Amino acid sequence: MILIRLALQTVVLALAQLWGNKFRAILTMLGIMIGVGAVIATVGATEGLKAYVLKEFDSFGPRKVWMDGTVPRKLRGRVSWSQFDLRLSELEYLRKNCTTIDAITPMYFTGATVRSADESRQSISVTGVWPDWHEIEKRVAIKGRPLIQTDIDEIRNVCLINDKGIQELQLDADPSGDYILVNDRRFLIVGVVETKDVAQGFPGGGEARTELYIPVTTALSMQPRETVSFALAQLKDAKDAEEARAEISSIFRRLRKLSGEDENTFVVEAVQSVIDQINRLATGITVAAAGLVAISLLVGGIGIMNIMLVSVSERTREIGLRKAMGARPSIILVQFLVEAVVLCMVGGLIGIAAGLGLVAAAGQIPGSPLKDAAVPLWAAVIGVGFSALVGVVFGMFPAIKASRLDPIVALRHE
Amino acid sequence: MPTPVIEISGITKAYKMGEEVVGALRGVDLRIDRNEFVAVMGASGSGKSTLMNILGCLDRPTSGRYILNGQATEKLSAGALAQVRNKEIGFVFQTFELLPRSTAVVNVALPLVYSRKFWWGTARRAREALKSVGLGDRMTHRPNQLSGGQRQRVAIARALVNEPSLLLADEPTGNLDSKTSEEIIALFRDLHQRGQTIVIVTHEEDIAGHAQRIVRLRDGKVVSDFPTATDPVHRDFLDRAAQASARAAGQAAVGSESRPTHESRAAQTGGSA
Numbered sequence A: 001m002i003l004i005r006l007a008l009q010t011v012v013l014a015l016a017q018l019w020g021n022k023f024r025a026i027l028t029m030l031g032i033m034i035g036v037g038a039v040i041a042t043v044g045a046t047e048g049l050k051a052y053v054l055k056e057f058d059s060f061g062p063r064k065v066w067m068d069g070t071v072p073r074k075l076r077g078r079v080s081w082s083q084f085d086l087r088l089s090e091l092e093y094l095r096k097n098c099t100t101i102d103a104i105t106p107m108y109f110t111g112a113t114v115r116s117a118d119e120s121r122q123s124i125s126v127t128g129v130w131p132d133w134h135e136i137e138k139r140v141a142i143k144g145r146p147l148i149q150t151d152i153d154e155i156r157n158v159c160l161i162n163d164k165g166i167q168e169l170q171l172d173a174d175p176s177g178d179y180i181l182v183n184d185r186r187f188l189i190v191g192v193v194e195t196k197d198v199a200q201g202f203p204g205g206g207e208a209r210t211e212l213y214i215p216v217t218t219a220l221s222m223q224p225r226e227t228v229s230f231a232l233a234q235l236k237d238a239k240d241a242e243e244a245r246a247e248i249s250s251i252f253r254r255l256r257k258l259s260g261e262d263e264n265t266f267v268v269e270a271v272q273s274v275i276d277q278i279n280r281l282a283t284g285i286t287v288a289a290a291g292l293v294a295i296s297l298l299v300g301g302i303g304i305m306n307i308m309l310v311s312v313s314e315r316t317r318e319i320g321l322r323k324a325m326g327a328r329p330s331i332i333l334v335q336f337l338v339e340a341v342v343l344c345m346v347g348g349l350i351g352i353a354a355g356l357g358l359v360a361a362a363g364q365i366p367g368s369p370l371k372d373a374a375v376p377l378w379a380a381v382i383g384v385g386f387s388a389l390v391g392v393v394f395g396m397f398p399a400i401k402a403s404r405l406d407p408i409v410a411l412r413h414e
Numbered sequence B: 001m002p003t004p005v006i007e008i009s010g011i012t013k014a015y016k017m018g019e020e021v022v023g024a025l026r027g028v029d030l031r032i033d034r035n036e037f038v039a040v041m042g043a044s045g046s047g048k049s050t051l052m053n054i055l056g057c058l059d060r061p062t063s064g065r066y067i068l069n070g071q072a073t074e075k076l077s078a079g080a081l082a083q084v085r086n087k088e089i090g091f092v093f094q095t096f097e098l099l100p101r102s103t104a105v106v107n108v109a110l111p112l113v114y115s116r117k118f119w120w121g122t123a124r125r126a127r128e129a130l131k132s133v134g135l136g137d138r139m140t141h142r143p144n145q146l147s148g149g150q151r152q153r154v155a156i157a158r159a160l161v162n163e164p165s166l167l168l169a170d171e172p173t174g175n176l177d178s179k180t181s182e183e184i185i186a187l188f189r190d191l192h193q194r195g196q197t198i199v200i201v202t203h204e205e206d207i208a209g210h211a212q213r214i215v216r217l218r219d220g221k222v223v224s225d226f227p228t229a230t231d232p233v234h235r236d237f238l239d240r241a242a243q244a245s246a247r248a249a250g251q252a253a254v255g256s257e258s259r260p261t262h263e264s265r266a267a268q269t270g271g272s273a
């Protein structure tokens, strides 16, 4: 109890001591300030950057898996790029046999001239898909109906159109039931999907245009061909990204009769894997920063120890007096320890403020990816906590020294 | 027989100075009862401060027993000794030893900070102690805004604030002029009259004359221990002082019965014991 009361008094005393030696205190705290400021700024920037990147990836959907054919490095330049394109039959096999995914759709992109009663547009994006496309891309039919398996099986000339297309082709507000011409073939509009903005810099990004979605079987029959541009699938569980990639790979390898040494002739990427990598990278940066900061805190701690030793020696008489007046060694120890901790924590708080300021300033730069960056609370707590720890660790030796002073010797000290 | 405040026997204190050992105290026995007012005298280096520091539990003897208010102090830990200092002892130093940047009240409150007895009203107690030494109007002055006598009063207030059973003062007037010294010693007399047990160190006979009892040290040993009124050295001093003042009073009054005030005072305090 007496220790608590004394600790409180000591905090006040320590603050007064700091205030009395402002300049010296600030110089002493510099190491801690820089250390904590650096960790706050680094963590804030890393977390901000991570959040920014992840938000972009999140717009893809974290359960999404992307797969495509590719030419192995060894064969590059010797075979045509289209040789290893994904075949519809492969995707059908995958749909039936892959346990880690719950939806899959081929994506076949082509361009077409599209005509309505009043308008004609060239090189309109026409995409051949399966009904799962709605689920995977989270694009429901807002009017009419979605694509259904029967459209695929019967190779129907039906299409979905987006909002933008209704505008550009001057169709009715609800055009389902109307017909348009796609490369002079009559297509029945069965439904409308929302125009989805894709972030700039990603495929299909930029200003939205007319889009048509048709059964992939219909799209391929117009060419005709059997391979698609790529395929998208959806994981049953985002946690299983790596398992899913492994399973899909092994299925493809079996289908493509690749053995032992053969390189993959396809790629499988899960958005979640990329997200995991980004998270790992961010953690790595944070850990590296923490390491650097630990060094700077160490340096700062040595500064604290030095100044506390100076303080003990300057105040030897005062210590002697306090002991003569009945201060027990433990109380003197606590007093000096509290002083070191207060010194470090004030330094830490200033460092946190500086770090926050730095992150906020970086966020003010126009177009900065850090504009929504927020320093997580845990970083601030750890910052203050570590400062306090440095105070305890490096204040301990001077405090023990003070507590062991002999009262008479201390009082005689000049 | 009531328990004495101080009971020491066979106290020695040796300092190692390189190869040779200096015996600052070489077997001191002393008993001081409640409400005694004792002056410790002796030449410089005779061991007065060493003895006081041991009595004040600031220092430990090399050998010997020290029983303070019935409690043996030899076996106490540094922490326990600190508590004894805090509870039982008020110490007044020759050089005041005030915290230079703190006000009089804060200085006086210092022992209360480390006290288990007084939790609340530390500031009030400190103010009362300052009033009792006549510094009611100097509460918020810092040491450098006070005269030497006032500083020593602050130090005395600090020594008294925790109501110690023993007040120790090592040459409390050593840094003061004679008029201020008189005021300070009057304060001690006043405290004694109110029941305080006091031991002071001094090398001035006239200061010692205010005490009831004079203990003389030489080379770390007690060489005499008398009530002030019967102490031969002090009587000698008084006689010579009387002669000097008689001479000064002028030839007209030769052989008159003018007695120095000190003696009457000493006789008075000696008689009340």
Ligand SMILES: Nc1ncnc2c1ncn2[C@@H]1O[C@H](COP(=O)(O)OP(=O)(O)O)[C@@H](O)[C@H]1O
Pocket (backbone or CB within 6 Å): B015, B016, B017, B022, B023, B024, B042, B043, B044, B045, B046, B047, B048, B049, B050, B051
């Ligand atoms: N810390 C010390 N180290 C060595 N010798 C000391 C120490 N303190 C006192 N002495 C010696 O002990 C003797 C008594 O000292 P002290 O008690 O201070 O005398 P006084 O107060 O009577 O002048 C002196 O000879 C002094 O030199």
Ligand SMILES: [Mg+2]
Pocket (backbone or CB within 6 Å): B048, B049, B050
């Ligand atoms: Mg001395």
